[in-house]
Amino acid sequence: MKTKLFRKGDIAVILVILVAAAAFRLYQTKQSDKLEAVITVDGKTVETIDLSAVESKRVIELDTAPKVVIAVEKGAIYFEEAECDDKLCINCGKLSRKGDTAVCLPAKTVVTVSGSDVDVMTY
Amino acid sequence: MGGDGVLKKIGAIFAAVAAVAIVAFFVWDGVFNKTASKEFFAMDTVISVKITGKDADKCVAEIEKCVAELDSILTRHKTTSEISIINKNSGGNLSDKTAEYFRLLLDVSKKSGGAFDFTLGAVSDLWGFGKNPVVPEVAEIQKLLSECGYNKVTLSGNELTVGGGIIDFGAVGKGIALDEIRSILENAKVKEAVISVGGSVLLYGEKEASVGIRDPYGNAGRSIATLSLADTCISTSGSYERCFEENGKTYHHIIDPKTGFPVENELISVTVISQNGAISDALSTACFVLGVEKGAALAKEFGCEAVFITKDKRVYATDGAAPKLEITDTSYTLI
Amino acid sequence: MKKSIAFKTALGAILCAQALALGFLESLIPPIPFLPPGAKPGFSNIVTMFAAGSLGLPQALAITLIKGGFAFVTRGFTAGIMSLSGGILSTLAMWLLLKFADNKLGLIGISVICALCHNAGQLGAAAVITGSGVIIYYAPVLAVFGIATGAVTGIILKAVMPVLEKQKQYFYR
Incomplete structure (x- = not known):
């Protein structure tokens, strides 16, 4: 194997990727939102929660295999328990901002904080 | 070959600068768009x-x-608050900031002809909104009303004199x-x-946000219209808040300073848009009391915009508010 | 005894072991902030890339499949699918690039592209498994992370190349 470590083409590759990533990130920040959590299991929405409206902590036990328990509290949602091995979903911590996402692949469960068409309510 | 080398160098420098710029963007994004x-x-x-x-x-x-x-x-729940002390001493020497708020509210009270009145603390206590609401005796209300009134309040410099009534913010x-x-x-x-x-x-900030106006008949999270606005304050007064029922009649918390009873007119909610939060709050109450026509005139006097929603689901918007307003619930009609 | 099937298999097995060992070492790294948990540098690509460049596509694919099988056995079904989806895509990419583009790209560039293919394959598989496209949110950050880890992988590969070549000589005499 006699490939050189570095050629000019590498710079082009890295630049193109950086530009694309930056553009995508800019596009993401343009999206507006409201603090709303969506729990989906296997692509189907199980529950939609307005995190602003949550007054005290409650837990949602999902009937998945492996079993997961999602906790909701004022302004945040997170995986509290999961009967899987890696606990990656629990390591995601508390989701409280637009776009925050936690995924439990074994349980096919996604929790995401998504935007709605209204930023704030007046009443 | 020499020229080629220079070109290559320029290209390399350009590429390096671009890469640094984009990495800097990510860092900047993480720090300043926190x-x-x-x-x-x-x-x-x-x-x-x-x-x-x-x-x-x-x-x-x-x-x-x-x-x-x-x-x-501001609380009246505690006897040690600045407002409680003002009420106890029927006035006093105010801090610059508090004096400024009194000046502002007196202005709204005067220009609204008393539709907004911040001296009705005793009257709303009588109604007991939020706690144990009851419909008081008319005679009792009359007596309290005769004692209070914004026109009995004077402010000269920072010196406040309250000639009657209980200040309630x-x-x-x-x-x-x-x-x-x-x-x-x-x-x-x-x-x-x-x-x-x-x-x-x-x-x-300069970014426009969409503000949902609450559905007066639905739950608090639902909106019937949105306002696309930036860098401003928006306040809403609605008769759906803190209301109670007695003998089959519903009473809400917006008191007409003239009668001492909840306002009874065509309105169910008023939203006011103003640069100043205290003014938008005060005006939304005053406009609710005044009704669509007089309310719109008052808002105009203060250079504010307003959206009125009536009980029969008609929506009135001032000239400045209409282009920003989008009705999302089709059972409501913009007049 | 030239390139007998037994020797090829033996070398493949040793490379597999090396890839798995690197994967294990990597799993000891704590989660990195700003990145989705589970994002890893992918150092086992050093071995796969050597295989793709020096031994050919079948050997490289075999290593990838065994790596996936190992993940399947030790860490479960989803981990196995994730390993395979990212691994196969990036192995195909590295073989193609090393074969047809090595006069235009260096190890760093190729390695970066492969890291991104690995990410793309995994994000795609995760999207299919969860039936939800929201994880695409992580794509830009992952891409920048991929550039860094890809470059590091490329540099390490260049550095250990003599050793790997020497190891190969034991079996390809």
């Missing part, structure tokens, strides 16, 4: 803040502290909180912020 949000309870209501900018976290903490302080100044406390929060944001490195103090909203 978002912080928090929801907490204070001033008897829910306060939600969402701030984007370098100082986001710092601002959230400061706002929490500021609102708690403001609560301890219940209708404007949220708006005052918004003004205080705005001054925190102005003194920090913040790009934009969306603040809601119990439904009174402050939009800070």
Whole structure:
């Protein structure tokens, strides 16, 4: 194997990727939102929660295999328990901002904080 | 070959600069577009803040502290608050800031011909909204009404004299909180912020946000129309808040200072848009009391915009508000 | 005894072991902030890339499949699918690039592209498994992370190349 470590083409590759990533990130920040959590299991929405409206902590036990328990509290949602091995979903911590996402692949469960068409309510 | 080398060098430098710029963008994005949000309870209501900018976290903490302080100044629940002391002494020497708010509210009271009156503390206590509401005796109300009135309040310099009635900032406390929060944001490195103090909203920064006007007949999270606005305050007064029923009749919390009874007119909610939070709060109450026509005239006098919603689901918007308004619930019609 | 099937298999097995060992070492790294948990540098690509460049596509694919099988056995079904989806895509990419583009790209560039293919394959598989496209949110950050880890992988590969070549000589005499 006699490939050189570095050629000019590498710079082009890295630049193109950086530009694309930056553009995508800019596009993401343009999206507006409201603090709303969506729990989906296997692509189907199980529950939609307005995190602003949550007054005290409650837990949602999902009937998945492996079993997961999602906790909701004022302004945040997170995986509290999961009967899987890696606990990656629990390591995601508390989701409280637009776009925050936690995924439990074994349980096919996604929790995401998504935007709605209204930023704030007046009443 | 030599020229080629120079070109290559220029190309390499250009590429390096571009790469550094993009990496810098990611770092900058992480630092200056930092978002912080928090929801907490204070001033008897829910306060939600969402701030984007370098100082986001710092601002959230400061706002929490500021609102708690403001609560301890404005509340009538505690005898040690500034308002309670003013009420006890029928006036007093005010701090510059408090004097400024009194000046503003007196102005709204005068220009609204008393439709907004912040001296009716005793009357609303009589109704007991929020706690143990009852319909009081007419004679009792009449007696209290004759004792109070904004026109008995005088402010010369910072010296306040209350000639009768009990000062109550219940209708404007949220708006005052918004003004205080705005001054925190102005003194920090913040790009934009969306603040809601119990439904009174402050939009800070140049980015436009869509503000949902609550469905008067539906649950609090549903909106019937949206306003696309930036850098302003929005307050709403609606007869759906803090209401109660007695003998088959519903009573709500917006008291007509002329009768001492809840306002009875065609309106179910009024939303006012103003640069000043205290004014938007005060005007939303005054406009509710005055009705569509006089209310719109008053808003105009203050250079504010307003959206009126009637019980029969008609929506009136002032000339400045109409282009920003989008009705999302088709059972409501814009007149 | 030239390139007998037994020797090829033996070398493949040793490379597999090396790839798995690197994968294990990597799993000891704590989660990195700003990145989705589970994002890893992918150092086992050093071995796969050597195989793709020096031994050919079948050997490289075999290593990838065994790596996936190992993940399947030790960490479960989803981990196995994730390993395979990212691994196969990036192995195909590295073989193609090393074969047809090595006069235009260096190890760093190729390695970066492969890291991104690995990410793309995994994000795609995760999207299919969860039936939800929201994880695409992580794509830009992952891409920048991929550039860094890809470059590091490329540099390490160049550095250990003599050793790997020497190891190969034991079996390909």
